[in-house]
Amino acid sequence: NAGVTQTPKFRILKIGQSMTLQCTQDMNHNYMYWYRQDPGMGLKLIYYSVGAGITDKGEVPNGYNVSRSTTEDFPLRLELAAPSQTSVYFCASSPDPIGEAFFGQGTRLTVV
Amino acid sequence: TQLLEQSPQFLSIQEGENLTVYCNSSSVFSSLQWYRQEPGEGPVLLVTVVTGGEVKKLKRLTFQFGDARKDSSLHITAAQPGDTGLYLCASLGNAGNMLTFGGGTRLMVKP
Numbered sequence: 713n714a715g716v717t718q719t720p721k722f723r724i725l726k727i728g729q730s731m732t733l734q735c736t737q738d739m740n741h742n743y744m745y746w747y748r749q750d751p752g753m754g755l756k757l758i759y760y761s762v763g764a765g766i767t768d769k770g771e772v773p774n775g776y777n778v779s780r781s782t783t784e785d786f787p788l789r790l791e792l793a794a795p796s797q798t799s800v801y802f803c804a805s806s807p808d809p810i811g812e813a814f815f816g817q818g819t820r821l822t823v824v
Numbered sequence: 825t826q827l828l829e830q831s832p833q834f835l836s837i838q839e840g841e842n843l844t845v846y847c848n849s850s851s852v853f854s855s856l857q858w859y860r861q862e863p864g865e866g867p868v869l870l871v872t873v874v875t876g877g878e879v880k881k882l883k884r885l886t887f888q889f890g891d892a893r894k895d896s897s898l899h900i901t902a903a904q905p906g907d908t909g910l911y912l913c914a915s916l917g918n919a920g921n922m923l924t925f926g927g928g929t930r931l932m933v934k935p
Contacts (some may be wrong), residue, residue: 716866743921743923745923747925752930753927753928754830754910754912754925754926754927754928755867755912755925756925757922757923757924757925760921760922760923762921768921768922770922770924771922771924802866802867804866804923806923809916809920809921809923810854810855810872810874810916812857812869812872813857813859813867813869813914813923815865815866815867815868816866817864817865817866818864818865818866
């Protein structure tokens with residue numbers, strides 16, 4: 713059972729470049745989340761989705777975009793990378809708001 | 825957005841000691857989750873508490889939900905090096921859909 717799969721695991725971007733972080737889950741969960749985690753800190757919610765076709769902003773959405781065309785996939789797009797976006801990004805899914813959130817392994821992104 | 829405050833931020837103890845970490849909010853939690861995160865991994869759920877005054881035990885870990893549902897604590901008895909990690913509390917935002925996290929307590933248990 714794969715659970716939540718994130719790709720890539722590591723990436724170095726130059727300032728101004730763009731990229732998409734991929735997230736796929738095979739548990740048929742409606743709820744999906746994107747978080748960023750800066751060194752030694754907790755998780756900050758970037759965007760979330762309650763189902764296919766529905767997305768909403770979290771605590772720190774600026775500089776990011778998402779889409780949810782299917783239940784399984786929830787990609788995160790960075791359009792103009794900035795050093796402040798250097799972080800570890802985690803995708804998570806849950807069956808409902810109160811249910812257990814299952815996390816991917818994370819993507820470590822460095823913007824130089 | 826519901827603000828979750830965790831304390832202490834860092835805790836370094838010797839194996840065998842007991843410890844308690846806290847999660848507080850100025851507003852009422854609808855429910856609260858505790859997660860543990862190890863280096864290089866995503867967080868993993870330990871427990872969910874829903875009812876005010878609720879106490880749940882998971883081996884040497886005891887979780888308590890405040891009567892007013894505005895605070896929670898995690899107590900570890902006889903800590904072991906394997907307990908080392910980042911302990912995070914999480915709750916739903918006011919809209920009931922956003923799962924937000926506190927800043928975490930980083931625990932180190934020395935042998």
